[in-house]
Amino acid sequence: MTGNSQATIATADEAGIARAAAVLLAGGLVAVPTETVYGLAARADSDAAVAAIYRAKGRPDFNPLIVHVIDLAQADELALFDERALRLAAEFWPGALTLVLPRRTGAGLAAAVTAGLETVALRCPAHGAMRAVLAAAGLPLAAPSANRSGGVSPTSAAHVVASLGPKVDLVLDGGTCEAGIESTIVALRPGGGWQILRPGPITGAQLSAILGGSSDVTASGIEAPGQLASHYAPGKPVRLNAPEAAADEFHIGFGPVAGNVTLSASGDLAEAAARLYSVLHEGASAEQPRIAVAPIPQDGIGAAINDRLKRAAA
Template sequence: MADIISTLTRPDEAIAAALPLLQAGQCLAIPTETVYGLAADATNPEAIARIYETKGRPRFNPLICHMADLAMAERHAVFDPLSRKLAERFWPGPLTLILPLRPESSIHSLATAGLDSVGIRIPKGLTGRLIAAFGRPLAAPSANRSGRISPTSAAHVAADLGERIALVLDGGAAPVGVESTILKVEDGAIRMLRPGGLAAEDIEAATGCTVIRPQKAGAIIEAPGMLASHYAPDAAVRLNATHVEPGEALVTFAGFAPAGIEKAALVLDLSPAGNLAEAAANLFSFMKLADASGAPRIAFAAIPMSGLGEAINDRLQRAAAPKT
């Protein structure tokens, strides 16, 4: 079973334990502000292969490469002026930029799924220190089996991957709770490939540009999180529920009580106050609780599409899609 070391109370010990594993081409779980990541050396093909093997992830699905700072990112990718503006405004934070890969970059093609572009993010917190100490970018998809519910705590990681990895760095509950927003700048326009922890409204306010929304799920895979079926519990998922069937688990929002709520096996409210940031932070952990209840189906009440609601609805639609 994986060792768990707190980055909050033992940060230096956590980094000291992580570095030899990364240098040996192993993968380990790291905390970020979005979700926990399964990290390994992005320049080492054997290490990257271990990520895919540990997760059971298809290799046509590229990985986000995490950097210590903008200087490291510039050594691996080409920034146009608008992408640089986004980076300077929102990094470190829950933003991934899809950028042209520099020919001289040491990031291995396994991490990019053979694409000539790379997804780059600079995370907040101790993980940035770890990457700086390691000196190379870390490829780090979410630390869970492929297609399953993303982990927002060290306990989630240990329950899913604890027997497959040696170390989990415990940074507490992930404050954002959904993966990063993925953007790609093309011909001066901003395309959103995946909604996430940075709201489109904030991007538009910072740049003065309209964000072009994603194509429908299942389109060409340009970035992580674009598979039609993803983030899925074992139970079936029913969206926009206005009533509860007997024995269903209910995940509601803002105190909404649908008809038949008394028949629910479990009732969870993502945010009784109707706060979308709180709802995003609770989404995956509540989905895990509902799945663990043994209910054959989870009914989700409607979530507004504004702000972080866009990311929440994206995750729910993929969770409800037929499993592939």
């Protein structure tokens, strides 16, 4: 579709939800808010619709997509859930956890969704607007972050418009995303092992409490979104662990380091995660040609923040 000269924005009310569902059912692209970031949604059963996601994002075709579902019953039609997966879904769905599971034979997904893998990444989101769109459309939706591939993820409708413009048929404006960073992605391995493929709001400690054992973030082949070495990039050099900034650097602070702008003056990691992409967007548009970021603790959700920053600096 995408024939407009500029992005069309609709409020995430009843009329906007109905309009979004109609666009999706017709094979178009809709940017939809979730509790993590805005997603660029398309019907997951259509090769043409999924191809439009890749074209709009300029996304490498070896990078799989997350499929968003309304509930466990819909997810069970697409993937094989063992007892561990059912425990995780019961604890964290709806929410910011993506499960990488064996894809069911005859799942009815476009081939490009799984990028040729035998697994599929599934998430049941909690955000009211995304859930309403899923219910109105009545089918699973593939939805990576609604921005150009490799760039800073969008946490507002304005971010989507600035990044994708007329490449998206409709932007559903539901305000600012609460969590601010993408979902945690966990892969369940045969034999009882598990691996965090992308850290996020659900921490390794929370997963260990359900699954037992521990997991390290993998640096192996691409199995899920967000694993590319260079990702979330603001288009400028980024220097990490910088308690002070040079004259030509836009300084992103944290805690006692004030910076030009701060992730959290109180040192709150949840607040820092929610603000991360917003301040990276601010740094990208600042007059300084470089960006420096204050040290961020590795504890809890800090691991996810540092993961994003490391890839932004790559």
